[in-house]
Amino acid sequence: PVLAAGGCNILLDGAKAPQISATILNEGITASFMPPTLIYSLIDHANAAGIRYTGMRHLIYGAAPMPMARIRQAQEVFGPHIAAIYGQTEAPTMISAITARELAQDENIESVGRPCPFNDVQIMGPDGTILPSGETGEVVIRGDLVMRGYLNRPDLTEQTIVDGWLHTGDLGSFDERGYLFLKDRLRDVIISGGFNVYPADVETVLASHPDVAEASVIARPDDYWGQRVEAAVVLRQALPRENWARSAPPRRSTSSPRCRSARSARSRATACCAWSNSLNEGAPARDTARSRMDTLIYPVSTSRG
Structure with a gap:
């Protein structure tokens, strides 16, 4: 063009x-x-x-x-x-x-x-039902421009295209005006204490802090919660090691967090960590960080509840 x-x-x-x-x-x-x-x-x-x-x-x-x-x-x-x-x-x-x-x-x-022209985009529930506006489910798409399958991988094709719908693996919802809002990757949803926690919600809250350049969230196994939320953050300016906060002893809360709110996102960030290097400029921040969480070097705060 x-x-x-x-x-x-x-x-x-x-x-x-x-x-x-x-x-x-x-x-x-x-x-x-x-x-x-x-x-x-x-x-x-x-x-x-x-x-x-x-x-x-x-x-x-x-x-x-x-x-x-x-x-x-x-x-x-x-x-x-x-x-x-x-x-x-x-x-x-x-x-x-x-x-x-x-x-x-x-x-x-x-x-x-x-949705762009020539696309039929819908939100689908786990049972294959098309969901109405306001409800969160998997983004699915069909149309003449959608691929017919993966080359020499009929197994992946069968998993991805079901009844003519391409399953994107993304969670989202439409509002009443027809605008699409993405929540997260389906496989990245964290179930902690029986509640669905969307890593993107927590990342948004962390990224709103003026000292945070980037943030990425994943799940870790936890004996109490089943899964706990952990975050890697990249600060805008490096801090000397002596200024890093020491890990606080874990505590448990008997109150249930409210879902789908900034307050819930803050409460579910159970372990914020500092990362040694900034993320690769050429790669999507979330995918890069989530795939490399084992390189986290030092926990700066821990809380539960």
Whole structure:
């Protein structure tokens, strides 16, 4: 599309935030697609350098969710030009999309938009029932552009495509306007004390702290809860080891947490940890961190309840 419109594509090989920032400013870049982690790096670089990317007219992110606090920061640094797409390779790349104008509205900031043309997107319950607006289930899709199966893997095809519906493995819900809101990956849902805990909810709360650059949450086995919630955080500025808090003794609460709220998300973050290095700028933060939680180096706080 850029070349067809008479534009110019600029390709950078292995560039970091300072080089990308300089290219945006010096070359007059007006449009780009980036994963959230790269946007985070550019936000932090821009704030440290006191610059803004006022020439950017279209910045689309995808490949991983972006917390609400980070979206607002991006809108401040790049202007109200942030749009998002949601998709996967098995589907037609874009399952849904949201424009910058829509994303600038408070009620849409956590949405991935509305289904793209030629897609039939629904929310399905565990029993295969299509769920109404407001109810959370697995995002499923069908249409002429959806893949017919995995090459030479009929077993995976049978698991993924059932009765014509491609199962994305993502949990989400539609609101009454038809906007799609994602909760988490189906396989990442944590069942702690009988309650469903969505790692993305906890990550959003952690990421809202001004000192936290990135956060990622997984489950650990727990004799009391069945599963406990653990988080890896990357701070914006490194702290000396002597400033790290020591692990507090575990405590148990007899009260039941309320689900699907920020309060619940905070209460379920049972073990926050510091990570030795920042996450890979080129990879989705959540998938990278969740797959490498064994590299956590030091627990900074522990609580239950």
